[in-house]
Amino acid sequence: MWYTTGMAQVAPTRTDRKNPTRGTASESRFSLMEFMREFPDDDACLEHLWRTRYAVDGQHAECPRCKVTRTFRRYVNAERRQSWTCTTCGLHVHPTAGTIFHKSSTSLQLWFYALFLITSTRCGISAKQLERELGVTYKTAWRMFNVIRNSLMAETDIAPLSGTVEADETYFNRSRRNRLEEEYRRHGAGPTVGERTVFGMVERQGRVIVRHVPDATAKTLSGELDLHVLPASMVYTDMHPSYQRTGRHFNHGRVNHTAKVWVDGDVHTQTIEGFWSTVKGGIRGVYHSVSAKWLQSYLDEYAWRYNHREFTPRRPGVRREPTGEAKFRLLVARACLPLAPKP
Numbered sequence: 605m606w607y608t609t610g611m612a613q614v615a616p617t618r619t620d621r622k623n624p625t626r627g628t629a630s631e632s633r634f635s636l637m638e639f640m641r642e643f644p645d646d647d648a649c650l651e652h653l654w655r656t657r658y659a660v661d662g663q664h665a666e667c668p669r670c671k672v673t674r675t676f677r678r679y680v681n682a683e684r685r686q687s688w689t690c691t692t693c694g695l696h697v698h699p700t701a702g703t704i705f706h707k708s709s710t711s712l713q714l715w716f717y718a719l720f721l722i723t724s725t726r727c728g729i730s731a732k733q734l735e736r737e738l739g740v741t742y743k744t745a746w747r748m749f750n751v752i753r754n755s756l757m758a759e760t761d762i763a764p765l766s767g768t769v770e771a772d773e774t775y776f777n778r779s780r781r782n783r784l785e786e787e788y789r790r791h792g793a794g795p796t797v798g799e800r801t802v803f804g805m806v807e808r809q810g811r812v813i814v815r816h817v818p819d820a821t822a823k824t825l826s827g828e829l830d831l832h833v834l835p836a837s838m839v840y841t842d843m844h845p846s847y848q849r850t851g852r853h854f855n856h857g858r859v860n861h862t863a864k865v866w867v868d869g870d871v872h873t874q875t876i877e878g879f880w881s882t883v884k885g886g887i888r889g890v891y892h893s894v895s896a897k898w899l900q901s902y903l904d905e906y907a908w909r910y911n912h913r914e915f916t917p918r919r920p921g922v923r924r925e926p927t928g929e930a931k932f933r934l935l936v937a938r939a940c941l942p943l944a945p946k947p
């Protein structure tokens with residue numbers, strides 16, 4: 605023996621096949637194996653909900669009827685009731701009540717797996733792909749997706765943007781001919797109308813708000829700006845005529861794209877343009893096309909990804925999309941909360 609007794613003995617480097625470990629190269633991935641280990645069945649998912657919503661230790665929770673902390677137990681019965689019972693007053697507490705899982709005929713584990721799949725890709729996953737992965741009907745897969753986007757990813761209560769904000773309007777799913785006409789009108793007569801008109805506002809180094817709007821008139825766009833941007837902010841736009849009066853409510857800078865000026869010192873709209881290219885590339889690649897009816901929910905998904913970017917040690921100062929695991933945990937945490945009442 606040539607090591608001293610104080611030294612830790614080096615563990616044998618044999619691979620334990622019953623307990624696979626994550627390869628160092630896949631730091632950004634929460635693998636399917638890890639998911640399955642944490643959520644092997646419906647019971648594990650239900651337990652997760654129970655602990656997240658009510659009982660950190662799995663046993664003690666504040667009883668809504670007794671109004672004090674009580675011991676809860678899960679009694680195993682024939683119907684396998686999805687509830688925990690207060691051992692003092694007998695009240696049943698259902699961890700799924702009020703959440704997206706409530707009254708769903710789809711199993712909890714499938715729901716969790718759908719959350720895993722959606723967050724394990726960078727630019728989304730189609731309902732068709734979800735259908736294949738989950739082994740459910742297309743209709744079910746599509747509905748699950750819709751619920752996840754509309755209830756978990758839509759940030760309806762987002763605080764107004766401030767500081768330096770770039771604003772821009774864009775159009776989705778337009779034919780080339782329409783686009784040319786658009787360009788023509790844009791530099792000529794002014795306001796344009798398209799059924800897939802989208803308006804985006806983004807803080808530099810911050811959050812994005814995207815809205816599917818009826819048109820790109822000055823009235824519509826300034827209404828959105830007033831609603832989502834604080835008055836003292838610096839707003840940068842292009843020369844679109846609808847922004848002519850933006851300076852009345854905000855500090856306003858414009859960049860003249862028609863004169864081939866893209867960046868003039870601090871005045872540019874590169875951040876929002878970058879966001880558009882991500883969304884358009886994603887929608888083209890994953891979803892192919894999006895109907896006007898569901899456009900907002902797709903936009904919400906991309907905005908959610910963008911707004912949950914974080915600083916990582918690898919590239920200091922640059923906010924990047926979180927790892928699949930971080931996104932998954934964020935979404936699961938949101939899924940454990942009761943749904944906000946419909947406005």
Ligand SMILES: [Zn+2]
Nearest residue numbers: 667670690693
């Ligand atoms: Zn009680």
